[in-house]
Amino acid sequence: MKSKKGFSSTSVHGVGERDKMGSVVMPIYQTSTFFFKSAEDGAKCFSGESDGFIYTRLGNPTIDEFEATIAALEHGYNGIATSSGMAAVNTVYLTYLGQGDHVVCHNALYGPSRGILETAYPRFGVESAFVDTTDLKNVEDAIKPNTRLIFLETPANPTIGICDIEAICKLAHQHGIKVCVDNTFCSPYLQNPLDLGADIVLHSLTKFINGHADIVGGIVIPKSEEDYGKLNYTMVNFGFNMDPHQAFLARRGVKTLGIRIDRAQENAMKVAEYLESHPKIAWVKYPGLKSHPQYDLAKKQMRGPGAMISFELKGGYEAGKRLMDNVKFCVLAVSLGGIETLIQHPASMTHSKLSKEARNVGGITQGLVRLAIGIEEVEDIIADLEQAMEE
Numbered sequence: 348m349k350s351k352k353g354f355s356s357t358s359v360h361g362v363g364e365r366d367k368m369g370s371v372v373m374p375i376y377q378t379s380t381f382f383f384k385s386a387e388d389g390a391k392c393f394s395g396e397s398d399g400f401i402y403t404r405l406g407n408p409t410i411d412e413f414e415a416t417i418a419a420l421e422h423g424y425n426g427i428a429t430s431s432g433m434a435a436v437n438t439v440y441l442t443y444l445g446q447g448d449h450v451v452c453h454n455a456l457y458g459p460s461r462g463i464l465e466t467a468y469p470r471f472g473v474e475s476a477f478v479d480t481t482d483l484k485n486v487e488d489a490i491k492p493n494t495r496l497i498f499l500e501t502p503a504n505p506t507i508g509i510c511d512i513e514a515i516c517k518l519a520h521q522h523g524i525k526v527c528v529d530n531t532f533c534s535p536y537l538q539n540p541l542d543l544g545a546d547i548v549l550h551s552l553t554k555f556i557n558g559h560a561d562i563v564g565g566i567v568i569p570k571s572e573e574d575y576g577k578l579n580y581t582m583v584n585f586g587f588n589m590d591p592h593q594a595f596l597a598r599r600g601v602k603t604l605g606i607r608i609d610r611a612q613e614n615a616m617k618v619a620e621y622l623e624s625h626p627k628i629a630w631v632k633y634p635g636l637k638s639h640p641q642y643d644l645a646k647k648q649m650r651g652p653g654a655m656i657s658f659e660l661k662g663g664y665e666a667g668k669r670l671m672d673n674v675k676f677c678v679l680a681v682s683l684g685g686i687e688t689l690i691q692h693p694a695s696m697t698h699s700k701l702s703k704e705a706r707n708v709g710g711i712t713q714g715l716v717r718l719a720i721g722i723e724e725v726e727d728i729i730a731d732l733e734q735a736m737e738e
């Protein structure tokens with residue numbers, strides 16, 4: 348489903364039918380179930396002859412309208428909204444991975460997206476390889492005859508490493524392997540993995556898509572009707588569904604996605620430049636800086652550098668810890684993509700459950716500090732970092 352209208356026109360107006368009662372804003376259909384006009388009507392809804400609503404785990408007008416809007420922004424077949432980003436990740440894993448299958452992943456995924464493959468999936472006979480997928484050669488070497496899925500995050504959480512989606516998809520498809528891209532760090536405003544060849548895109552919409560740090564949610568968007576059918580079966584029958592109130596808030600967030608990201612990434616560019624020129628900083632990773640190892644690739648496949656920065660102070664972990672304790676304006680909290688600037692320490696927070704070795708190999712150093720830039724006045728963000736580094 349691709350809208351002919353511009354990004355923000357689609358994000359504001361959506362692509363689906365307007366509410367039948369005439370409400371300009373899609374209301375919250377806070378109901379678990381829907382009545383049938385007759386026994387025959389009920390039977391037709393169940394057989395698929397009629398597209399009437401049945402039960403909210405299977406579909407609901409508030410959720411459907413949200414799913415269709417995101418699918419239009421991602422140029423996918425349709426969206427499958429889930430209770431969390433992790434439910435979206437597991438919808439993909441459970442759909443494509445089974446006994447004897449193998450998955451190749453980026454080695455710097457969001458902690459639990461990697462952790463669950465290491466702890467739970469081996470019980471079901473699933474094998475995983477975690478490699479630096481920013482280098483195509485590593486992906487090629489990791490592919491085995493039983494590889495069914497390549498799972499990428501680009502930019503990756505929290506290393507901001509960038510993978511060549513188009514090149515990886517070409518390689519994967521030669522081997523009949525599906526590619527899923529977690530597009531959380533970009534949102535559809537900055538990157539459309541399906542246009543670059545990916546089969547499935549997913550989001551923790553807790554982040555930029557909702558954008559207001561007030562709900563947890565996820566969404567999976569496949570390119571084909573066939574994949575939609577398989578993924579939707581998993582979501583419905585494992586019970587990973589979103590609820591209508593969540594969908595309402597996420598839908599409201601989507602309306603301002605473009606202007607929020609414009610402002611956040613304008614701020615992030617200034618913060619990244621400030622950090623890079625600061626004598627106490629050892630390194631900064633931000634796709635908008637020429638020093639980013641995949642700067643050219645970022646320019647090619649992303650429409651902007653985004654609002655996520657990682658960096659390390661010359662004083663390593665101790666200096667980073669002092670900085671996080673000293674900030675007064677930036678908020679010391681996990682998550683990202685909201686309107687407020689957040690700072691956190693992946694090695695002891697979002698990625699603490701991974702082994703130290705896995706973190707080191709993935710580039711998640713002990714001293715790495717992650718900044719999620721918000722839409723405040725950038726002078727206030729920089730002044731706060733300045734005073735926090737002075738102390």
Ligand code: LCS
Nearest residue numbers: 431432433457504531551553564681682
């Ligand atoms: N994918 C990415 C790239 C994420 O960053 C997260 C959460 C998830 C999936 C899971 O989404 P959730 O279930 O939380 O909606 N990332 C977090 C982070 O960096 N800090 O706190 C959560």
